Amino acid sequence: MTTSTPTLRLASRASLLGGSVIDSSTSLLASQTHDIVRFAMGAPNAELVPEAEFARLFAAAPAGSFDYGATEGEPELRAQLQSYLRRQGLEADADRLLITTGGMQGLDVAFKLLVDPGDLVVVEAPTYTNGISTALSYEASLLEVPIDDDGMIVEALPDFVARAGKTPRVIYTIPNFQNPSGATLSEPRRRLLLELAKEWDAVIIDDDPYGALRFDGTEVPGFAELSPGNPRLVQVRTFSKILAPGLRIGWMDLDPALRQLAVNAKQAMDTCTNVPLQHVVAAFLAEGALDAHLSHLRAVYRDRKEALLRSLGQRFGSEVVATHPEGGFFLWLTLDGRYGGIDTEKLFPRALAHGVAYIPGPAFAASGGFRNALRVCFATSTPERIREGVERLGAALDEELLVAAAEAPR
Ligand SMILES: Cc1ncc(COP(=O)(O)O)c(C=O)c1O
Structure with a gap:
């Protein structure tokens, strides 16, 4: 987020780099000296990260771990990843996988390879802030499609496309426990999206x-299960939410021909992903620790989600409407009743002063909107802290109403 205009002559693309309200919240919160309940970043708390195991495995990283590594990823990690994916019934052939520096690099590589300036990219509205920023940095023209409890309203997509006057090159979707809404795309909509992508020659x-973090309900088959080997499918994945975001390790699973181009693109970015940390993750998987870790996370997150919904219900009744995700990290809240006219972006400094942080709704759509909505992450805080955070949010909202009433013309 720019605060001053540089005097240097910049490339025109610099003006397309809008930054991320979500990522900027990390340094904003680090600079605060008072106690804050953190509903803002989508991150697990330190107590849910196996730090001691990581330290042990880091110390045991094999000789040569501090050299450059293969761009495709360390063979040990790729082999462990293949067996993890195969246990889930996925093909995961070696020539389809590329280890990336977090999910963000997967998104960057994908949009870089697929989008020319002006190309139409379908996105959910609301959707992940950084996904939009990445698409816009390649000059995509975004087509926002609303969502409901079953994810993107795919049945409406042909009409939106007809009105746009051109077919999309890319359809960007977060199918499971979507960021920010928590919604999961239903199986019929996944099937329809696959058909539409074929018809439009889109990817x-x-x-x-978040898909591995289902704590309620039944599994919905993934795109790759519904359409194995589909060259129109680029899967972007990460260990950030199931192990730790600071590892910055993710992967792409994509058609081998495209994978080679993705390798070339990554070589022009960072050569290879952090090698010692790839060995840490490989060893963690080799010890068979991931399945137990995931079971633990699912149980903890179910408790936290329920604590958040309970606290919201007790504090706000029907004046804050929440989504009910079956997994993942987030609830999406819409202010209603007396609070319905409050702008969550304007409210933010007051909420911060009261000791609670969230991400305001407008961060999740390029066209703005969602002014009376906010994203809250339940993964980071214990149920007690969640209760405290909801109380603080209530205090900020009530104060905002009082201030607005005092300022209103008489
Ligand atoms: C939907 C979505 N995609 C991608 C990412 C980026 O993942 P990473 O932190 O591994 O770069 C996130 C992180 O919040 C996310 O929510």
Whole structure:
């Protein structure tokens, strides 16, 4: 987020780099000296990260771990990843996988390879802030499609496309426990999206950091299960939400021909992903620790989601409407009743002063909107802290109403 205009002559693309309200919240919160309940970043708390195991495995990283590594990823990690994916019934052939520096690099590579200036990219509205920023940095023209409890309203997509006057090159979707709404795309809509992508010769970027974190309901088959080997499918994945975001390790699973171009693109970015940390993740998987870790996370997140919904219901009744996700990290809240006219972006400094942070709704759509909505992450805080955070949010909202009433013309 720019605060001053540089005097240097910049490339025109510099003006397309809008930054991320979400990522900027990390340094904003680090600079605060008072106690804050953190509903803002989509991150697990330190107590849910196996830090001691990581330290042990880092110390045991094999000789040569501090050299450059293969761009495709360390063979040990790729082999472990293949067996993890195969246990889920996916093909995961070696020539389809590329280890990336977090999910963000997967998104960057995908949009870089697929989008020319002016190309139409379908996105959910609301959607992940950084996904939009990445598409815009390649000069995509965004087509926002609304969502409901079953994810993107795919049945409406042909009408939106007809009105746009051109067919999309890319359909960007977060199918499971979507960021920010928590919604999951239903199986009929997944099937329809696959058909539409074929009809329009478009690629589906399937961004799924949260799919392994289902704590309720029944599994919905993934795009790759519904359409194995589909060259129109680019899967972007990450260990950030199931192990730790600071590792910055993710992967792409994509058609081998496209994978080679993705390798070339990555070589022009960072050569290879952090090698010692790839060995840490490989060893963690080799010890068979991931399945137990995931079971633990699912149980903890179910408790936290329920604590958040309970606290919201007790504090706000029907004046804050929440989504009910079956997994992942987020609830999407819409202010209603007395609070319905409050702008969550304007409210933010007051909420911060009261000791609670969230991400305001307008961050999740390029065209703005969602002014009376906010994203809250339940993964980071214990149920007690969640209760405290909801109380603080209530205090900020009530104060905002009082201030607005005092300022209103008489
Ligand atoms: C939908 C979605 N995609 C991608 C990412 C980026 O993942 P990473 O932190 O591994 O770069 C996130 C992180 O919040 C996300 O929510």
